[in-house]
Amino acid sequence: xxxxxxxxxxxxxxxxxxxxxxxxxxxxxxxxxxxxxxxxxxxxxxxxxxxxxxxxxxxxxxxxxxxxxxxxxxxxxxxxxxxxxxxxxxxxxxxxxxxxxxxxxxxxxxxxxxxxxxxxxxxxxxxxxxxxxxxxxxxxxxxxxxxxxxxxxxxxxxxxxxxxxxxxxxxxxxxxxxxxxxxxxxxxxxxxxx
Amino acid sequence: xxxxxxxxxxxxxxxxxxxxxxxxxxxxxxxxxxxxxxxxxxxxxxxxxxxxxxxxxxxxxxxxxxxxxxxxxxxxxxxxxxxxxxxxxxxxxxxxxxxxxxxxxxxxxxxxxxxxxxxxxxxxxxxxxxxxxxxxxxxxxxxxxxxxxxxxxxxxxxxxxxxxxxxxxxxxxxxxxxxxxxxxxxxxxxxxxxxxxxxxxxxxxxxxxxxxxxxxxxxxxxxxxxxxxxxxxxxxxxxxxxxxxxxxxxxxxxxxxxxxxxxxxxxxxxxxxxxxxxxxxxxxxxxxxxxxxxxxxxxxxxxxxxxxxxxxxxxxxxxxxxxxxxxxxxxxxxxxxxxxxxxxxxxxxxxxxxxxxxxxxxxxxxxxxxxxxxxxxxxxxxxxxxxxxx
Numbered sequence: 380x381x382x383x384x385x386x387x388x389x390x391x392x393x394x395x396x397x398x399x400x401x402x403x404x405x406x407x408x409x410x411x412x413x414x415x416x417x418x419x420x421x422x423x424x425x426x427x428x429x430x431x432x433x434x435x436x437x438x439x440x441x442x443x444x445x446x447x448x449x450x451x452x453x454x455x456x457x458x459x460x461x462x463x464x465x466x467x468x469x470x471x472x473x474x475x476x477x478x479x480x481x482x483x484x485x486x487x488x489x490x491x492x493x494x495x496x497x498x499x500x501x502x503x504x505x506x507x508x509x510x511x512x513x514x515x516x517x518x519x520x521x522x523x524x525x526x527x528x529x530x531x532x533x534x535x536x537x538x539x540x541x542x543x544x545x546x547x548x549x550x551x552x553x554x555x556x557x558x559x560x561x562x563x564x565x566x567x568x569x570x571x572x573x
Numbered sequence: 574x575x576x577x578x579x580x581x582x583x584x585x586x587x588x589x590x591x592x593x594x595x596x597x598x599x600x601x602x603x604x605x606x607x608x609x610x611x612x613x614x615x616x617x618x619x620x621x622x623x624x625x626x627x628x629x630x631x632x633x634x635x636x637x638x639x640x641x642x643x644x645x646x647x648x649x650x651x652x653x654x655x656x657x658x659x660x661x662x663x664x665x666x667x668x669x670x671x672x673x674x675x676x677x678x679x680x681x682x683x684x685x686x687x688x689x690x691x692x693x694x695x696x697x698x699x700x701x702x703x704x705x706x707x708x709x710x711x712x713x714x715x716x717x718x719x720x721x722x723x724x725x726x727x728x729x730x731x732x733x734x735x736x737x738x739x740x741x742x743x744x745x746x747x748x749x750x751x752x753x754x755x756x757x758x759x760x761x762x763x764x765x766x767x768x769x770x771x772x773x774x775x776x777x778x779x780x781x782x783x784x785x786x787x788x789x790x791x792x793x794x795x796x797x798x799x800x801x802x803x804x805x806x807x808x809x810x811x812x813x814x815x816x817x818x819x820x821x822x823x824x825x826x827x828x829x830x831x832x833x834x835x836x837x838x839x840x841x842x843x844x845x846x847x848x849x850x851x852x853x854x855x856x857x858x859x860x861x862x863x864x865x866x867x868x869x870x871x872x873x874x875x876x877x878x879x880x881x882x883x884x885x886x887x888x889x890x891x892x893x894x895x896x897x898x899x900x901x902x903x904x905x906x907x908x909x910x911x912x913x914x915x916x917x918x919x920x921x922x923x924x925x926x927x928x929x930x931x932x933x934x935x936x937x938x939x940x941x942x943x944x945x946x947x948x949x950x951x952x953x954x955x956x957x958x959x960x961x962x963x
Contacts, residue, residue, distance in 0.1 A: 417748070418757060439745030441616040442715055445647065446743040470649075471626050479618070 385410045386494065387429040389420070391438060395505045399433065402501040406493070421446065431491070432481040433498055436474065444481055469495060476502040521559040528562035531569045578808060579608045583620045584633035586613055586842040587746070588765040588852045589660040589793045591832060592874055593633050594842075596812075596819035598835045605811035613840065616745060617715045624796060625651040630805075631812060633659060634796035637717040637890045643913045646900055647716065654802060655794035656918035657813050659820075661879040662784040663792050663872035664720055665768040665857070666727070668760040669753055672697070672709065673778040685866075687785050687941045691731025698738050711735075712744035712752055712761035719790050720762040722893040723783045729960040730942050735897070736962070753777055764792070765852035765872065766844045772858050773848075779859035784870035788939025789879075791886040792872075794914075802918075810922050817923045820875030829853050878929045882914035885937040888948035896955055898962030907951060 386408055390396035396413045403411050412427050414420070417440045424432065424444075434441050469492070473479065476499040482491055525547065532543040547565070551558045582597075584590045594611065596602050602609045614620045617635055621642060624632040634653075642653045668676065679696035682689040698709060711728075713720040725735040735741055744752055749767050752758045754776045761767075762783070771777030783790060795816055802809045823832050833846040833853060842849065851857050855871030858864070873879040891910035894900035920926060929937065936946045944957025955961060 418752075418755075421742070436619055437615055439615040439747060441618045442745055443743045445618050446716055470622065471628075474622060474626060474628065479622070 383410070384408065384430040384490065384494075385427065386412070386431045386433065387424060387427055388413045389424075389432060389434040389438065389440065389444075391415055391417070392435065395435070395502070398505050398508075399498060399501045402497050402504075403494070406497045408494070417443075420444075430482065431494055434479050434481075436477045436479055441479060447481070472499055477506070478502045521557075521562075524559050524566065525562045528565040531565055535569075578606055578811075579610070580630045580808070580812065581610050581612055581628065582631045582633070583612050583614050583623055583629040585615075585617065585620060585746075587633075587663075587793075588836065588842065588849055589663045589872060589874070590633045590842075591823045591836060591853075592657075592659050592816050592820040592880075593795060594836055595823055595832060596816045598838075598841070599819060599822060601815040601818045601822070602812065605815045607808065607811055607815065609812075611841075617718075621648065624653070624798065625649055627798070627801075630801060631795060631797045633793055635715060635718050636791040636794045636886070637719060637722070637894070638715065639794055639796045640887060640890055640910045640913045641717040641894070641899075643909055644894075644900060644906060646894065652799040653796050654799045654913055654915050654918075655796050655882050656802075656809075656915045656922060657795040657816050658791050658880045658882050659793040659795055659816075659874070661789050661791060661873040662782070662787075662870055663852070664723060664762055664764045664783040665779045666724065666760060666762045666781045666783070667753070667768045667771050667777040668780050669756070669758075669777060670861075672759045673780070676780070684780065685785070687727055687781055688730065690780055691727050691729075691733070693731070694728055695732040698733050702738070708738065708740050709759045710740040710742060710757065712742055712749055712758040712763070714746055714763055715743060716899070717894070719783070719792050719890075720764075722890070722897075723786050723790065724762045725893070725897060726940070726943075727781070727786045729958070732960070734960050750774065750776070766842070766848045769848050769851060769857055770844075772861060775861040778861070779857060779866070782855075782857075782866070782868050782871050784868055786941055788870060788934050789873075789883075789886065789937060791883065791890070791914075794882065813918070813922045817875070817880065820880050823853070823874045824876050877933055878925070880923075881919045881925050881927075882916050883927075883937055884911040884914050884916065885948040887911045887914040888951055889938050889946065892946075892951040892955060895951070896958065896961045902952060902955070911948075 386403060388396045388399050393415060400411045400413055414423055420440050420443050434444060473495060478498050480495055528547060529540055529543040532546060533540060547558050547561050551561045584593055597609045597611050617638060620632050620634055621638050623629045639653045639655055641647055642651045675697045676684060676690060676693045679693040680689050684690045711724055713724055728735055733739060746763050746767050749761045749763050750771045753761060753771055768779050772779060797809060822828055829850060833849040836842045836849050837844060837846040852872055855869055856865055856867040859866045887910045888907060891907055895902045900906055938946050944954050946954050
């Protein structure tokens with residue numbers, strides 16, 4: 380398969396676009412350029428003159444790309460969205476993953492499919508990473524809340540840390556709630572008593 | 574409530590989504606037994622694609638995008654219909670202080686008159702050309718948008734060719750103000766609240782409300798796939814009915830504060846209620862010095878027949894697509910464009926008829942200039958224009 384196509388990734392998230400670029404390079408595509416700056420986006424794209432453009436669906440500049448469909452003076456050549464009428468499964472998978480793609484007319488379908496599959500799996504991988512990161516963050520937050528609640532209980536009831544924690548845990552079990560939730564109520568209550 | 578009644582509806586955070594947002598947040602849809610999730614989107618391309626592939630059941634959509642989808646222009650061909658218009662007008666043209674002062678110097682009369690301002694623009698454009706200066710750049714929101722057509726209509730009336738004499742570029746609405754401030758654009762046409770934001774920051778002058786260019790222009794519609802409306806006729810009717818009730822609620826002046834508050838929420842439009850209120854009142858600060866302009870046509874949500882889809886409006890939008898080279902003129906194209914708008918369904922669900930109040934323009938569009946507009950013979954209308962694509 381001829382992998383000699385120019386690909387542009389338009390994404391304001393440097394981490395995600397790096398992951399995407401890496402995936403495309405691993406798949407054998409060497410001419411990959413990333414654009415993170417949205418001012419004069421069309422001019423930047425025309426300067427690179429790509430065969431394929433990939434853009435994150437959360438990027439409002441997607442509408443700017445739609446202008447490329449318009450036959451006008453500033454457009455060098457019309458560019459069409461990759462999917463054709465028959466290919467709703469691909470567009471669905473692509474939109475679900477959060478990426479839209481545009482290609483220059485005439486690019487072979489199997490090649491596009493290969494590029495898009497790579498992108499979709501990379502976008503999904505990024506979403507999983509993001510998810511893990513969010514979970515780690517919220518675990519850290521919970522940790523902090525529980526620590527604060529323990530401190531409040533230790534002071535108010537003159538008990539040690541272990542006793543404070545087991546009190547939180549017991550209450551959580553009795554009320555069928557998470558420890559962090561009970562800890563948050565302790566903090567809220569303590570603030571009201573201030 | 575059954576799962577069949579659960580709907581996902583996409584919208585862009587703009588004041589002309591008012592009837593839809595109020596329908597959901599004020600409980601009009603719940604009263605019809607519908608469980609609606611409103612999904613805020615960042616681009617019209619997203620709204621269009623998600624509606625087209627069925628991720629959305631309905632959407633707040635640019636009227637010309639609905640027509641373009643049905644015609645298969647610029648993208649995949651999907652039969653879209655609307656039985657409810659979410660608003661007429663509501664956009665404004667804002668220019669930088671530098672362009673405003675150049676227009677003032679060139680104006681032969683009152684700049685508030687669109688013919689005077691269009692001719693002044695022509696002077697400024699020719700002057701710049703003679704001096705070898707860069708062309709003026711105008712921002713608008715989408716190739717298939719009323720903003721695009723309103724800008725083109727206005728400047729062409731003064732002798733400016735929008736494809737030859739200036740640069741017209743697409744900019745996402747949230748980037749408009751910043752682009753005007755850092756001089757990437759000299760002017761833009763956009764909906765509320767962005768014009769007011771530019772004026773409040775002292776970096777823009779509102780030159781025109783678009784209602785000064787056309788008295789009636791269908792802006793956004795409640796769009797659905799035709800097949801979905803057929804298969805879910807009952808749910809579709811309930812949605813249209815609820816949105817109709819919400820439009821009435823929005824139009825009642827006593828409710829304006831509440832409507833502004835609902836729209837201002839962080840999950841909806843996320844700007845200050847006071848700015849939204851200005852749009853609903855049609856009273857906008859137009860210059861950094863505090864000058865105000867008022868119009869009872871600024872944004873019309875449901876009043877004066879605004880919500881009833883009007884095939885004459887669809888014909889006008891199709892005429893713009895043809896005039897500017899986006900579509901080829903054909904009788905079938907015109908018929909399909911008109912078929913996007915379904916007043917028959919509106920009349921059946923909400924009740925009403927084609928007659929407009931006496932206050933409204935006889936040709937149902939009310940352009941400030943140009944050859945007579947006949948929705949059944951747009952070729953004759955287009956032949957009357959000197960500046961157009963062929």
